[in-house]
Amino acid sequence: MSTNTPLAIQPLSPLHQQMQQWRREIHQYPETAYEEFLTSDKVAEILGSLGLTVDRGLGGTGVVGLLEGELGEGPMIGLRADMDALHLNELNQFEHRSCHEGKMHGCGHDGHTAMLLGAASHLSRNRQFRGSICFIFQPAEEGHAGARKMIEDGMFERFPMDQVYGMHNWPGLEQGRFAVHPGAVMASADTFTISITGQGGHAAMPHQGVDPVLVAGQIISASQSIVSRNINPLESGVISITQMEGGDTHNVIPEQATLKGTVRTLAPEQRELIQQRLRTLVENIAAGFGAQAELIYRDGYPATINTPDNAEQCRRVAASLAGDENVDWAIAPSMGAEDFAFMLQQKPGAYIWIGNGAGPDCCALHNPHYDFNDEILPLGASYWVALSYQLLS
Numbered sequence: 001m002s003t004n005t006p007l008a009i010q011p012l013s014p015l016h017q018q019m020q021q022w023r024r025e026i027h028q029y030p031e032t033a034y035e036e037f038l039t040s041d042k043v044a045e046i047l048g049s050l051g052l053t054v055d056r057g058l059g060g061t062g063v064v065g066l067l068e069g070e071l072g073e074g075p076m077i078g079l080r081a082d083m084d085a086l087h088l089n090e091l092n093q094f095e096h097r098s099c100h101e102g103k104m105h106g107c108g109h110d111g112h113t114a115m116l117l118g119a120a121s122h123l124s125r126n127r128q129f130r131g132s133i134c135f136i137f138q139p140a141e142e143g144h145a146g147a148r149k150m151i152e153d154g155m156f157e158r159f160p161m162d163q164v165y166g167m168h169n170w171p172g173l174e175q176g177r178f179a180v181h182p183g184a185v186m187a188s189a190d191t192f193t194i195s196i197t198g199q200g201g202h203a204a205m206p207h208q209g210v211d212p213v214l215v216a217g218q219i220i221s222a223s224q225s226i227v228s229r230n231i232n233p234l235e236s237g238v239i240s241i242t243q244m245e246g247g248d249t250h251n252v253i254p255e256q257a258t259l260k261g262t263v264r265t266l267a268p269e270q271r272e273l274i275q276q277r278l279r280t281l282v283e284n285i286a287a288g289f290g291a292q293a294e295l296i297y298r299d300g301y302p303a304t305i306n307t308p309d310n311a312e313q314c315r316r317v318a319a320s321l322a323g324d325e326n327v328d329w330a331i332a333p334s335m336g337a338e339d340f341a342f343m344l345q346q347k348p349g350a351y352i353w354i355g356n357g358a359g360p361d362c363c364a365l366h367n368p369h370y371d372f373n374d375e376i377l378p379l380g381a382s383y384w385v386a387l388s389y390q391l392l393s
Protein backbone atom coordinates (compact mmCIF):
# COMPACT_ATOMS: atom_id res chain seq x y z
CA MET A 1 0.00 0.00 0.00
CA SER A 2 1.13 3.53 -0.62
CA THR A 3 1.76 5.84 2.33
CA ASN A 4 -1.18 8.06 1.38
CA THR A 5 -3.75 5.38 2.11
CA PRO A 6 -6.79 7.11 3.65
CA LEU A 7 -6.94 6.65 7.40
CA ALA A 8 -10.30 4.92 7.25
CA ILE A 9 -9.06 2.01 5.17
CA GLN A 10 -5.70 1.51 6.91
CA PRO A 11 -7.00 -1.30 9.13
CA LEU A 12 -7.48 -3.43 6.01
CA SER A 13 -4.15 -2.53 4.39
CA PRO A 14 -2.22 -5.37 6.05
CA LEU A 15 -4.60 -7.78 4.29
CA HIS A 16 -3.99 -6.30 0.83
CA GLN A 17 -1.35 -8.82 -0.20
CA GLN A 18 -3.39 -11.71 1.17
CA MET A 19 -6.55 -10.59 -0.67
CA GLN A 20 -4.60 -10.10 -3.88
CA GLN A 21 -3.20 -13.60 -3.59
CA TRP A 22 -6.67 -15.09 -3.02
CA ARG A 23 -8.05 -13.02 -5.88
CA ARG A 24 -5.43 -14.10 -8.37
CA GLU A 25 -5.64 -17.76 -7.37
CA ILE A 26 -9.40 -17.67 -7.91
CA HIS A 27 -8.85 -15.84 -11.20
CA GLN A 28 -6.50 -18.57 -12.39
CA TYR A 29 -9.03 -21.34 -11.80
CA PRO A 30 -12.37 -19.88 -12.89
CA GLU A 31 -15.46 -22.05 -12.46
CA THR A 32 -18.90 -21.45 -13.96
CA ALA A 33 -22.43 -21.83 -12.63
CA TYR A 34 -22.95 -24.48 -9.94
CA GLU A 35 -19.50 -25.93 -10.59
CA GLU A 36 -17.61 -23.63 -8.21
CA PHE A 37 -16.08 -26.66 -6.49
CA LEU A 38 -12.48 -25.50 -6.02
CA THR A 39 -13.61 -21.96 -5.27
CA SER A 40 -16.16 -22.93 -2.64
CA ASP A 41 -13.67 -25.36 -1.05
CA LYS A 42 -11.21 -22.53 -0.78
CA VAL A 43 -13.78 -20.10 0.62
CA ALA A 44 -15.03 -22.65 3.17
CA GLU A 45 -11.50 -23.50 4.23
CA ILE A 46 -10.58 -19.85 4.78
CA LEU A 47 -13.79 -19.08 6.68
CA GLY A 48 -13.26 -22.18 8.84
CA SER A 49 -9.67 -21.18 9.61
CA LEU A 50 -10.98 -17.79 10.77
CA GLY A 51 -13.26 -19.51 13.28
CA LEU A 52 -16.54 -18.85 11.51
CA THR A 53 -19.34 -21.40 11.52
CA VAL A 54 -19.38 -22.63 7.92
CA ASP A 55 -22.51 -23.86 6.17
CA ARG A 56 -22.19 -25.52 2.76
CA GLY A 57 -24.58 -26.80 0.15
CA LEU A 58 -27.16 -24.02 -0.14
CA GLY A 59 -27.60 -23.61 -3.89
CA GLY A 60 -25.23 -26.55 -4.39
CA THR A 61 -21.87 -24.86 -4.13
CA GLY A 62 -22.98 -21.93 -1.95
CA VAL A 63 -21.14 -21.17 1.28
CA VAL A 64 -22.36 -19.14 4.26
CA GLY A 65 -20.00 -18.20 7.08
CA LEU A 66 -21.61 -17.05 10.32
CA LEU A 67 -19.77 -14.71 12.67
CA GLU A 68 -21.24 -13.63 16.02
CA GLY A 69 -20.32 -10.31 17.56
CA GLU A 70 -19.09 -10.12 21.15
CA LEU A 71 -21.44 -7.32 22.22
CA GLY A 72 -24.52 -9.47 22.58
CA GLU A 73 -27.90 -9.54 20.88
CA GLY A 74 -28.52 -7.60 17.71
CA PRO A 75 -29.62 -7.88 14.10
CA MET A 76 -28.36 -10.50 11.66
CA ILE A 77 -27.04 -8.97 8.44
CA GLY A 78 -26.03 -10.69 5.20
CA LEU A 79 -23.06 -9.57 3.11
CA ARG A 80 -22.96 -11.25 -0.26
CA ALA A 81 -20.28 -12.01 -2.86
CA ASP A 82 -20.61 -14.07 -6.04
CA MET A 83 -18.06 -16.76 -6.95
CA ASP A 84 -18.81 -17.80 -10.54
CA ALA A 85 -16.95 -17.06 -13.77
CA LEU A 86 -18.08 -16.64 -17.38
CA HIS A 87 -17.95 -18.85 -20.44
CA LEU A 88 -15.36 -16.66 -22.12
CA ASN A 89 -11.88 -17.19 -23.50
CA GLU A 90 -9.48 -14.94 -21.62
CA LEU A 91 -7.15 -12.93 -23.86
CA ASN A 92 -4.94 -11.54 -21.08
CA GLN A 93 -1.35 -12.74 -20.95
CA PHE A 94 -0.45 -11.98 -17.33
CA GLU A 95 0.70 -14.68 -14.98
CA HIS A 96 -2.63 -15.17 -13.23
CA ARG A 97 -4.63 -15.61 -16.47
CA SER A 98 -7.19 -18.39 -16.63
CA CYS A 99 -5.94 -21.97 -16.67
CA HIS A 100 -9.43 -23.22 -17.57
CA GLU A 101 -9.94 -23.09 -21.32
CA GLY A 102 -13.10 -21.19 -22.27
CA LYS A 103 -13.73 -19.90 -18.74
CA MET A 104 -12.78 -16.57 -17.29
CA HIS A 105 -13.41 -14.30 -14.32
CA GLY A 106 -14.53 -11.55 -16.68
CA CYS A 107 -16.96 -9.92 -14.25
CA GLY A 108 -14.70 -9.53 -11.21
CA HIS A 109 -16.42 -12.07 -8.99
CA ASP A 110 -12.90 -13.20 -8.03
CA GLY A 111 -12.39 -9.74 -6.54
CA HIS A 112 -15.79 -9.74 -4.84
CA THR A 113 -14.96 -13.05 -3.19
CA ALA A 114 -11.51 -11.85 -2.08
CA MET A 115 -12.88 -8.59 -0.62
CA LEU A 116 -15.54 -10.38 1.39
CA LEU A 117 -12.97 -12.90 2.65
CA GLY A 118 -10.76 -9.97 3.65
CA ALA A 119 -13.63 -8.42 5.58
CA ALA A 120 -14.38 -11.75 7.28
CA SER A 121 -10.72 -12.05 8.22
CA HIS A 122 -10.66 -8.60 9.83
CA LEU A 123 -14.03 -8.87 11.55
CA SER A 124 -13.25 -12.33 12.96
CA ARG A 125 -10.39 -10.72 14.91
CA ASN A 126 -12.34 -7.55 15.77
CA ARG A 127 -15.74 -8.68 16.91
CA GLN A 128 -16.80 -5.49 18.69
CA PHE A 129 -20.31 -5.56 17.27
CA ARG A 130 -23.77 -6.77 18.26
CA GLY A 131 -25.73 -9.48 16.54
CA SER A 132 -24.19 -11.51 13.74
CA ILE A 133 -22.94 -11.36 10.18
CA CYS A 134 -23.61 -13.92 7.44
CA PHE A 135 -20.91 -13.92 4.79
CA ILE A 136 -22.75 -15.26 1.74
CA PHE A 137 -20.74 -16.69 -1.16
CA GLN A 138 -23.18 -17.56 -3.88
CA PRO A 139 -22.86 -19.65 -7.03
CA ALA A 140 -24.17 -18.98 -10.52
CA GLU A 141 -24.82 -15.24 -10.62
CA GLU A 142 -24.21 -15.17 -14.39
CA GLY A 143 -27.63 -16.11 -15.74
CA HIS A 144 -28.34 -19.13 -13.56
CA ALA A 145 -29.93 -17.50 -10.51
CA GLY A 146 -27.69 -18.89 -7.79
CA ALA A 147 -29.14 -16.37 -5.35
CA ARG A 148 -32.66 -17.65 -5.99
CA LYS A 149 -31.43 -21.22 -5.59
CA MET A 150 -29.91 -20.44 -2.18
CA ILE A 151 -33.19 -18.84 -1.11
CA GLU A 152 -35.21 -21.82 -2.40
CA ASP A 153 -32.88 -24.09 -0.43
CA GLY A 154 -33.91 -22.27 2.74
CA MET A 155 -31.10 -19.79 3.31
CA PHE A 156 -33.31 -17.20 4.98
CA GLU A 157 -34.94 -19.84 7.19
CA ARG A 158 -31.60 -21.21 8.30
CA PHE A 159 -30.15 -17.70 8.64
CA PRO A 160 -33.00 -15.29 9.42
CA MET A 161 -31.22 -12.16 8.22
CA ASP A 162 -32.76 -8.75 8.79
CA GLN A 163 -30.94 -7.00 5.95
CA VAL A 164 -28.77 -7.97 2.96
CA TYR A 165 -26.05 -6.10 1.11
CA GLY A 166 -24.20 -6.60 -2.16
CA MET A 167 -21.41 -4.85 -4.07
CA HIS A 168 -20.17 -5.01 -7.67
CA ASN A 169 -17.02 -3.53 -9.17
CA TRP A 170 -17.82 -0.99 -11.87
CA PRO A 171 -15.50 -0.21 -14.79
CA GLY A 172 -16.00 3.39 -15.88
CA LEU A 173 -16.27 4.52 -12.26
CA GLU A 174 -12.88 5.76 -11.07
CA GLN A 175 -10.84 3.85 -8.55
CA GLY A 176 -11.62 5.27 -5.11
CA ARG A 177 -15.26 6.06 -5.94
CA PHE A 178 -18.55 4.41 -5.07
CA ALA A 179 -22.01 4.77 -6.57
CA VAL A 180 -25.15 4.20 -4.52
CA HIS A 181 -28.71 4.19 -5.80
CA PRO A 182 -31.71 4.94 -3.57
CA GLY A 183 -33.95 2.72 -5.73
CA ALA A 184 -33.40 0.68 -8.88
CA VAL A 185 -29.76 -0.03 -9.65
CA MET A 186 -30.01 -2.84 -12.22
CA ALA A 187 -32.80 -3.89 -14.59
CA SER A 188 -35.00 -6.93 -14.86
CA ALA A 189 -34.04 -9.23 -17.73
CA ASP A 190 -36.75 -11.44 -19.23
CA THR A 191 -36.76 -13.39 -22.48
CA PHE A 192 -39.56 -14.32 -24.84
CA THR A 193 -40.37 -16.43 -27.85
CA ILE A 194 -43.21 -15.65 -30.28
CA SER A 195 -44.38 -18.59 -32.38
CA ILE A 196 -46.46 -17.59 -35.40
CA THR A 197 -48.43 -20.15 -37.34
CA GLY A 198 -49.84 -19.26 -40.77
CA GLN A 199 -50.65 -21.42 -43.71
CA GLY A 200 -47.79 -22.34 -46.00
CA GLY A 201 -48.00 -22.41 -49.76
CA HIS A 202 -46.59 -21.28 -53.08
CA ALA A 203 -44.79 -17.94 -52.94
CA ALA A 204 -46.34 -17.00 -56.32
CA MET A 205 -49.88 -17.63 -55.01
CA PRO A 206 -49.83 -15.89 -51.62
CA HIS A 207 -53.61 -15.40 -51.61
CA GLN A 208 -54.02 -19.13 -51.04
CA GLY A 209 -52.04 -19.11 -47.79
CA VAL A 210 -51.43 -17.03 -44.67
CA ASP A 211 -47.94 -15.59 -44.56
CA PRO A 212 -46.38 -15.82 -41.06
CA VAL A 213 -43.34 -13.82 -42.21
CA LEU A 214 -45.53 -10.81 -42.93
CA VAL A 215 -47.18 -11.22 -39.51
CA ALA A 216 -43.73 -11.38 -37.91
CA GLY A 217 -42.83 -8.09 -39.57
CA GLN A 218 -45.96 -6.39 -38.20
CA ILE A 219 -45.28 -7.73 -34.72
CA ILE A 220 -41.70 -6.46 -34.82
CA SER A 221 -42.84 -2.96 -35.76
CA ALA A 222 -45.79 -2.86 -33.38
CA SER A 223 -43.74 -4.12 -30.44
CA GLN A 224 -41.64 -0.96 -30.63
CA SER A 225 -44.75 1.11 -29.89
CA ILE A 226 -44.97 -0.29 -26.37
CA VAL A 227 -42.06 1.63 -24.87
CA SER A 228 -42.75 4.77 -26.91
CA ARG A 229 -46.56 4.85 -26.51
CA ASN A 230 -47.47 2.87 -23.37
CA ILE A 231 -44.63 3.46 -20.92
CA ASN A 232 -44.59 6.79 -19.10
CA PRO A 233 -41.79 8.79 -20.76
CA LEU A 234 -40.23 9.35 -17.34
CA GLU A 235 -39.94 5.60 -16.77
CA SER A 236 -37.85 3.20 -18.80
CA GLY A 237 -38.05 -0.07 -20.63
CA VAL A 238 -36.38 -1.94 -23.47
CA ILE A 239 -37.85 -4.45 -25.89
CA SER A 240 -35.36 -5.96 -28.30
CA ILE A 241 -36.29 -8.59 -30.83
CA THR A 242 -32.98 -10.23 -31.51
CA GLN A 243 -33.70 -13.32 -33.52
CA MET A 244 -36.09 -14.28 -36.33
CA GLU A 245 -36.54 -17.57 -38.05
CA GLY A 246 -38.91 -18.69 -40.77
CA GLY A 247 -38.82 -20.37 -44.13
CA ASP A 248 -36.25 -22.47 -45.94
CA THR A 249 -36.17 -21.14 -49.47
CA HIS A 250 -37.23 -18.32 -51.81
CA ASN A 251 -40.36 -19.78 -53.40
CA VAL A 252 -42.26 -21.22 -50.44
CA ILE A 253 -44.35 -19.31 -47.92
CA PRO A 254 -43.53 -21.09 -44.68
CA GLU A 255 -46.07 -22.42 -42.24
CA GLN A 256 -44.22 -21.04 -39.22
CA ALA A 257 -42.15 -18.08 -38.14
CA THR A 258 -40.48 -17.48 -34.79
CA LEU A 259 -39.22 -14.34 -33.06
CA LYS A 260 -37.09 -14.17 -29.93
CA GLY A 261 -36.01 -11.28 -27.77
CA THR A 262 -35.54 -9.71 -24.38
CA VAL A 263 -37.36 -7.21 -22.15
CA ARG A 264 -35.58 -4.97 -19.61
CA THR A 265 -37.26 -2.73 -17.06
CA LEU A 266 -36.43 -0.97 -13.79
CA ALA A 267 -39.74 -1.51 -11.99
CA PRO A 268 -42.23 -4.37 -11.62
CA GLU A 269 -45.08 -2.20 -12.98
CA GLN A 270 -43.34 -1.64 -16.32
CA ARG A 271 -42.32 -5.25 -16.47
CA GLU A 272 -45.93 -6.35 -16.11
CA LEU A 273 -47.22 -3.72 -18.54
CA ILE A 274 -44.76 -4.67 -21.28
CA GLN A 275 -45.60 -8.34 -20.97
CA GLN A 276 -49.35 -7.64 -21.17
CA ARG A 277 -49.06 -5.28 -24.12
CA LEU A 278 -46.76 -7.64 -25.98
CA ARG A 279 -49.20 -10.49 -25.51
CA THR A 280 -52.15 -8.39 -26.69
CA LEU A 281 -50.30 -7.21 -29.79
CA VAL A 282 -48.96 -10.64 -30.69
CA GLU A 283 -52.30 -12.43 -30.42
CA ASN A 284 -54.39 -9.72 -32.06
CA ILE A 285 -52.04 -8.85 -34.89
CA ALA A 286 -51.85 -12.52 -35.80
CA ALA A 287 -55.63 -12.84 -35.60
CA GLY A 288 -56.03 -9.79 -37.82
CA PHE A 289 -54.03 -11.53 -40.52
CA GLY A 290 -55.79 -14.85 -40.09
CA ALA A 291 -52.79 -16.42 -38.39
CA GLN A 292 -52.19 -17.59 -34.83
CA ALA A 293 -49.41 -16.52 -32.55
CA GLU A 294 -48.36 -17.44 -29.08
CA LEU A 295 -46.13 -15.49 -26.72
CA ILE A 296 -44.01 -17.56 -24.35
CA TYR A 297 -42.67 -15.11 -21.79
CA ARG A 298 -39.99 -16.27 -19.35
CA ASP A 299 -39.26 -14.26 -16.23
CA GLY A 300 -35.53 -13.85 -15.73
CA TYR A 301 -33.94 -11.75 -13.01
CA PRO A 302 -36.17 -9.08 -11.50
CA ALA A 303 -34.94 -5.49 -11.23
CA THR A 304 -32.43 -4.94 -8.43
CA ILE A 305 -34.14 -2.34 -6.25
CA ASN A 306 -32.45 -0.93 -3.17
CA THR A 307 -34.41 0.06 -0.08
CA PRO A 308 -33.91 3.85 0.20
CA ASP A 309 -33.09 3.92 3.95
CA ASN A 310 -30.54 1.14 3.65
CA ALA A 311 -29.04 2.75 0.56
CA GLU A 312 -28.65 5.98 2.52
CA GLN A 313 -26.76 4.10 5.23
CA CYS A 314 -24.49 2.60 2.57
CA ARG A 315 -23.91 6.05 1.12
CA ARG A 316 -22.80 7.36 4.51
CA VAL A 317 -20.47 4.40 5.06
CA ALA A 318 -18.96 4.80 1.57
CA ALA A 319 -18.52 8.54 2.16
CA SER A 320 -16.76 7.89 5.46
CA LEU A 321 -14.17 5.87 3.53
CA ALA A 322 -13.87 7.66 0.21
CA GLY A 323 -15.07 11.17 1.05
CA ASP A 324 -18.45 12.68 0.21
CA GLU A 325 -17.20 13.95 -3.14
CA ASN A 326 -16.30 10.41 -4.20
CA VAL A 327 -19.71 8.86 -3.72
CA ASP A 328 -22.19 9.19 -6.57
CA TRP A 329 -25.77 9.19 -5.39
CA ALA A 330 -28.66 8.29 -7.67
CA ILE A 331 -26.76 8.23 -10.96
CA ALA A 332 -28.46 6.44 -13.85
CA PRO A 333 -29.00 2.74 -13.17
CA SER A 334 -27.70 0.06 -15.52
CA MET A 335 -29.98 -1.89 -17.86
CA GLY A 336 -27.84 -4.96 -17.11
CA ALA A 337 -29.22 -7.45 -14.60
CA GLU A 338 -28.06 -8.93 -11.32
CA ASP A 339 -29.48 -11.83 -9.37
CA PHE A 340 -28.88 -10.20 -5.97
CA ALA A 341 -32.30 -8.80 -6.94
CA PHE A 342 -33.86 -12.01 -5.57
CA MET A 343 -32.38 -11.37 -2.14
CA LEU A 344 -33.59 -7.76 -2.21
CA GLN A 345 -37.09 -8.98 -3.04
CA GLN A 346 -37.09 -10.76 0.32
CA LYS A 347 -35.10 -8.45 2.59
CA PRO A 348 -34.35 -4.75 2.88
CA GLY A 349 -30.85 -3.81 1.86
CA ALA A 350 -28.75 -2.30 -0.90
CA TYR A 351 -26.36 -3.19 -3.68
CA ILE A 352 -23.67 -0.67 -4.52
CA TRP A 353 -20.97 -0.16 -7.16
CA ILE A 354 -17.30 0.28 -6.36
CA GLY A 355 -15.13 1.94 -9.02
CA ASN A 356 -12.84 -0.48 -10.84
CA GLY A 357 -11.14 2.38 -12.70
CA ALA A 358 -11.98 4.69 -15.59
CA GLY A 359 -10.19 6.12 -18.61
CA PRO A 360 -9.02 4.84 -21.98
CA ASP A 361 -7.39 1.70 -20.53
CA CYS A 362 -10.48 0.79 -18.59
CA CYS A 363 -11.90 -2.52 -19.75
CA ALA A 364 -15.61 -3.35 -19.64
CA LEU A 365 -17.13 -6.23 -17.71
CA HIS A 366 -17.40 -9.43 -19.78
CA ASN A 367 -14.58 -8.26 -22.09
CA PRO A 368 -11.87 -10.90 -22.71
CA HIS A 369 -9.21 -8.38 -21.59
CA TYR A 370 -10.96 -7.41 -18.36
CA ASP A 371 -9.27 -7.86 -14.98
CA PHE A 372 -10.40 -6.94 -11.50
CA ASN A 373 -8.38 -4.01 -10.12
CA ASP A 374 -6.41 -5.33 -7.13
CA GLU A 375 -5.80 -1.78 -5.89
CA ILE A 376 -9.42 -1.50 -4.77
CA LEU A 377 -9.37 -4.62 -2.59
CA PRO A 378 -8.66 -2.73 0.69
CA LEU A 379 -11.32 -0.13 -0.05
CA GLY A 380 -13.95 -2.76 -0.86
CA ALA A 381 -13.13 -4.86 2.20
CA SER A 382 -13.13 -1.68 4.34
CA TYR A 383 -16.62 -0.94 3.07
CA TRP A 384 -17.86 -4.29 4.34
CA VAL A 385 -16.15 -3.79 7.69
CA ALA A 386 -17.38 -0.22 8.16
CA LEU A 387 -20.90 -1.16 7.08
CA SER A 388 -20.97 -3.99 9.60
CA TYR A 389 -19.88 -1.71 12.46
CA GLN A 390 -22.36 0.94 11.34
CA LEU A 391 -25.29 -1.49 11.28
CA LEU A 392 -24.32 -3.48 14.36
CA SER A 393 -23.02 -0.83 16.75
Ligand SMILES: [Zn+2]
Nearest residue numbers: 107142365366
Ligand atom coordinates in the same frame (compact mmCIF):
# COMPACT_ATOMS: atom_id res chain seq x y z
ZN1 LIG B 1 -21.32 -10.43 -15.20
Ligand SMILES: [Zn+2]
Nearest residue numbers: 107108109168
Ligand atom coordinates in the same frame (compact mmCIF):
# COMPACT_ATOMS: atom_id res chain seq x y z
ZN1 LIG C 1 -20.95 -9.70 -12.13
